Amino acid sequence: MTSDIAAILAIDGIATGAVYALVAIGTVLIFTVTRVIFIPFGDIAAFTALTLAALDAKRFPGTGALVVVLACLASLIEIISLLRAGEPRLLPRALLFYLVLPLAVVGAAWLVMRMDPPLAVRLVLALMLITPISPLLDRIVFRPIADGTVLLLLTVSVALHFALVGLGLLFFGPEGVRTEPLTSFSTEFAGVLISGQTMLIVIAALVFSGLLYLFFDFSLVGKSLRATAVNRTGSRLMGIRPARAGTIAYLLGSLMAGVSGILIAPVNTVFYDSGFLIGLKAFVGAIVGGMTSYPGAAIGAVGVGILESFASFESSALKDVIVFSLLIPILIWRSLASLHSEEEIEE
Amino acid sequence: MSEMFSMTDVTVCYDNVEAVRNVSLSVEEGQIVTVIGPNGAGKTTLLMAAIGLLASRGRMVFGGSDIGRMSVEDRVERRLCLVPEKRELFSDMSVADNLLLGSYSLRDRSGVQKTLDEVYDRFPRLKERQRQAAGTLSGGERQMLALGRALMAKPKLLMLDEPSLGLAPLIVREIFRTIASLRDLGVSILLVEQNARAALETADYGYVLETGEIVQSGPAKDLIHDPRLITAYLGGH
Numbered sequence: 001m002t003s004d005i006a007a008i009l010a011i012d013g014i015a016t017g018a019v020y021a022l023v024a025i026g027t028v029l030i031f032t033v034t035r036v037i038f039i040p041f042g043d044i045a046a047f048t049a050l051t052l053a054a055l056d057a058k059r060f061p062g063t064g065a066l067v068v069v070l071a072c073l074a075s076l077i078e079i080i081s082l083l084r085a086g087e088p089r090l091l092p093r094a095l096l097f098y099l100v101l102p103l104a105v106v107g108a109a110w111l112v113m114r115m116d117p118p119l120a121v122r123l124v125l126a127l128m129l130i131t132p133i134s135p136l137l138d139r140i141v142f143r144p145i146a147d148g149t150v151l152l153l154l155t156v157s158v159a160l161h162f163a164l165v166g167l168g169l170l171f172f173g174p175e176g177v178r179t180e181p182l183t184s185f186s187t188e189f190a191g192v193l194i195s196g197q198t199m200l201i202v203i204a205a206l207v208f209s210g211l212l213y214l215f216f217d218f219s220l221v222g223k224s225l226r227a228t229a230v231n232r233t234g235s236r237l238m239g240i241r242p243a244r245a246g247t248i249a250y251l252l253g254s255l256m257a258g259v260s261g262i263l264i265a266p267v268n269t270v271f272y273d274s275g276f277l278i279g280l281k282a283f284v285g286a287i288v289g290g291m292t293s294y295p296g297a298a299i300g301a302v303g304v305g306i307l308e309s310f311a312s313f314e315s316s317a318l319k320d321v322i323v324f325s326l327l328i329p330i331l332i333w334r335s336l337a338s339l340h341s342e343e344e345i346e347e
Numbered sequence: 348m349s350e351m352f353s354m355t356d357v358t359v360c361y362d363n364v365e366a367v368r369n370v371s372l373s374v375e376e377g378q379i380v381t382v383i384g385p386n387g388a389g390k391t392t393l394l395m396a397a398i399g400l401l402a403s404r405g406r407m408v409f410g411g412s413d414i415g416r417m418s419v420e421d422r423v424e425r426r427l428c429l430v431p432e433k434r435e436l437f438s439d440m441s442v443a444d445n446l447l448l449g450s451y452s453l454r455d456r457s458g459v460q461k462t463l464d465e466v467y468d469r470f471p472r473l474k475e476r477q478r479q480a481a482g483t484l485s486g487g488e489r490q491m492l493a494l495g496r497a498l499m500a501k502p503k504l505l506m507l508d509e510p511s512l513g514l515a516p517l518i519v520r521e522i523f524r525t526i527a528s529l530r531d532l533g534v535s536i537l538l539v540e541q542n543a544r545a546a547l548e549t550a551d552y553g554y555v556l557e558t559g560e561i562v563q564s565g566p567a568k569d570l571i572h573d574p575r576l577i578t579a580y581l582g583g584h
Binding site: 086220223224226227230231233234235236237238239240241 | 398400416418419420423424428429431435436437438439440444447448449451452496500
């Protein structure tokens with residue numbers, strides 16, 4: 001391997017890693033706030049790409065129907081649980097949030113679609129359509145078992161992923177898509193050609209991580225999310241509702257997954273089931289950070305991207321094997337270095 | 348004085364055992380009421396039920412409304428606050444952030460800075476350490492932070508679970524002095540303590556809880572001279 005090739009592979013790896021980093025940060029966000037390892041995150045990314053491709057082809061995406069179905073289910077569950085709890089006065093607010101708002105988003109997207117909007121608007125539409133999915137899934141699937149063990153939540157999360165892949169086939173069909181590049185710009189740096197798309201991916205990853213950092217460090221809502229992650233009982237005693245914190249975490253997380261889906265769509269062909277590998281590789285990155293550290297997850301995800309890039313050069317067939325083999329030494333190192341749990345018991 | 352908080356015939360089951368049985372007590376506005384009793388009598392369980400972390404039977408009224416079926420968060424929004432035995436601080440976060448989160452339930456944010464300044468005046472130590480992570484504080488400082496964080500919510504009734512537990516005698520005295528001074532701010536206090544003498548010296552009224560039931564109650568100044576309590580909890584004279 002010459003240094004030129006190594007440089008190209010490294011840049012390619014950083015770009016792929018940046019996409020994984022966005023998903024990994026979202027995974028950590030949701031895990032720390034809700035204790036759910038949200039495997040379907042990759043699916044959310046893939047669905048965003050498919051949504052954008054449908055919008056580009058002037059078809060109304062299946063995401064719309066998916067959101068409507070989920071909104072109806074979530075509202076039904078919310079109505080039943082509120083009536084059971086003897087709290088009918090909370091119904092209007094719940095219906096506004098779980099039914100009216102998601103339907104309004106779908107309706108707005110449908111109307112705007114007919115005006116043949118430019119690319120920038122289509123990007124916003126794709127993100128708008130995708131963001132309600134995770135909070136709705138949270139309401140339907142995870143809220144009723146919120147107090148379950150991490151293992152139970154993970155098992156359900158895996159099952160949910162398979163359900164979503166099935167729904168993906170139903171709503172998007174079996175064809176793969178590749179969207180038009182967001183930019184045709186390219187530049188040369190130290191003798192290596194860097195495409196505008198690659199730069200865009202890295203910049204987007206940096207900007208979104210930066211925004212998330214600002215949100216966590218400087219806003220009360222961001223701090224309340226961190227508090228929920230650090231100490232659930234303590235945060236409840238401050239009046240912070242874990243369910244609300246969870247919803248915010250899902251909204252933010254799906255926004256990150258959505259952005260990564262948009263970034264990856266022009267580079268890779270995305271199918272209804274492409275999300276699994278994206279989610280799993282981001283998960284490996286998140287584990288490097290111990291599932292709790294955002295910078296750790298981002299660095300881990302970029303590491304996975306670079307490793308994958310070099311691995312695919314050496315042996316394209318074995319690249320996933322190489323990436324996932326990385327998990328074993330990391331898990332051993334993590335379990336040897338986990339002084340954390342003892343501290344928590346003392347607490 | 349009007350009634351701030353009352354429990355009537357409250358029973359709390361914990362793992363199928365009745366940890367607290369038919370307990371009735373009340374706290375008047377601006378009063379410090381203490382519940383004393385031995386380890387395992389159900390004191391902590393009582394407070395956990397009062398804040399809503401444990402389900403209970405019976406009637407609970409706070410500020411004129413029935414709170415028995417309300418969620419923890421709804422009770423906190425009505426300014427019923429608990430400083431639990433474990434303090435439950437946000438150990439990875441700074442002292443300043445811990446205090447700020449204490450005010451999370453307040454809709455009106457205009458007075459938050461003023462309250463923060465008041466808390467810092469009361470506990471200058473916290474101001475010195477405002478950028479430090481809560482997990483790095485000493486035991487006494489952690490208790491101050493837990494108290495300060497609760498005060499940020501402008502509580503009407505503050506429930507304190509064993510505030511002196513594990514603290515050096517000098518700091519215990521300081522904590523009790525702070526508790527007494529809170530009464531002057533108009534905060535009602537429900538204080539659960541194993542340190543019966545310090546609690547009764549600070550409180551206006553006291554209840555004695557033994558194996559989940561109230562066995563005795565009366566003005567604190569009477570209880571402190573009660574011969575039975577002296578032998579059982581006050582270590583004789």
